[in-house]
Amino acid sequence: MDDILLMAYVDGNLQPRERKEVERTIGVSADVAERVALLRASALPYRRAFQRQQLPPVPESLARNVAQLIDAYAAASGTRTAGRKDPAAAWASRASGRIPWSSSGRARPWASACARGLEYARPVRARIRAAAPWAALAFVAGAFCCATVLRLTEGSASAVLAQTLSPQAMPAGLSPWVVAAVNYQRLYARETVASDLPIAGLPQIVEDIRRDDGLSIRVPDLRSLGFTLKRVQRLRFNNKALVQMVYLPEKGSPVSLCVITDDKPDATLAQQHVDTMQVVTWRQAKQSYALIGTSGDRDLEAIGKYIAGSGSGDLLSQLLSAHPLARSQS
Structure with a gap:
């Protein structure tokens, strides 16, 4: 029984049948019971903690730019399907404050999102390493807001950023480092460098x-x-x-x-x-x-x-x- 399923159980996201199956397993497996206890202990009240902080709002332009990068990646990789909830719009709505984040500190995944490689971001745990590409973009936006430095290393952030431009938008002969720098620059707003x-x-x-x-x-x-x-x-x-x-x-x-x-x-x-x-x-x-x-x-x-x-x-x-x-x- 994997940790993603157990995390969904702790967060209350499972269907009744799945929940009963997990509870039966907890009753007979000390290992699963211990893992569930650790996951419950990790469900910290992030939202309540940050509600006490006097943080500036995410600039609208930054939210729009991140949403555009997510949308461009989804379109290029074919992860978007008809009638499916738009991840870019959802991110922009939450970043701008129009729709709140999950109060449990872990965002709710879309149905079947994991199978398609696109999911909400969730806190990193030692035993779980989510590989959703749009989550990397959301992390980049957070790094810009905090005025930190993104280190573009081969095979990680640089590859994700370079792919956010569609083939039609990328001029012939443009150096890969320029493409990465352009995507870095697209996330800047006046508020980002105001200090x-x-x-x-x-x-x-x-x-x-x-x-x-x-x-x-x-x-x-x-x-x-x-x-x-x-x-x-x-x-x-x-x-x-x-x-x-x-x-x-x-x-x-x-x-x-x-x-x-x-x-x-x-x-x-x-x-x-x-x-x-x-x-x-x-x-x-x-x-x-x-x-x-x-x-x-x-x-x-x-x-x-x-x-x-x-x-x-x-x-x-x-x-x-x-x-x-x-x-x-x-």
Whole structure:
């Protein structure tokens, strides 16, 4: 008798006939009885605990973007069936607060969802490892909300993210790392990067990138264009360092500049549209660049030329000269 069935029993999700069968097994098997006791002990009141926290609401745009990624994956993998409850709509409704999550702390699965490889997310247990692809996307959204770093490793998150773009939406010749970065960027909203970047910590981040990752990055100063630097993150794609610098304009969605090492010859700017996103790519001095933003928000090609032509200057050197504390910690 597997743990998924026992978990459904503990949560009260079984039919009467199934419940009686489990109870009969509990009566004759000490092992099953012990497993049920452990599952009951793990049913913590997550919802009540979080109700006491003063947490900001999930941005509507973030919920919509995650829902779009779920829907794109379901359509590409053929997991959606006619008349079946829409997982993307359900996630968006719960994330926006219109429909509550399960009060037991474990979400209720759809009928036959496990058989199709699509199910609600549930707490991770030591003996259960759910493999639902949409659950990975929901985790990614949570990571963005908490301002943590997603490490794109081969065969895990990177593969899931790369598949969320349909073949029709993916331009020919687009590098896989750019596809992953675009999907990362699609989940950003203004609220995601609203907090200011600690200036004192920036020199150390850049030093770590240059020393440990071998990327001689320059942090472009885009303040004259109305952009404020909000984040510098060290990511990984296929075991290669990938640096993301996030800028917030005065209005509109965030824009990211991503950098990765590349031994190919230099290449001039190329602009592409990937679904709802605009991407400007170029190669320079054994490094590849991707400037990513929402289509129609602004002229990313002009901004890319400004950065590639070194017209922006280095924000880090200016901050070091303007802030003694940052200089002393570098």
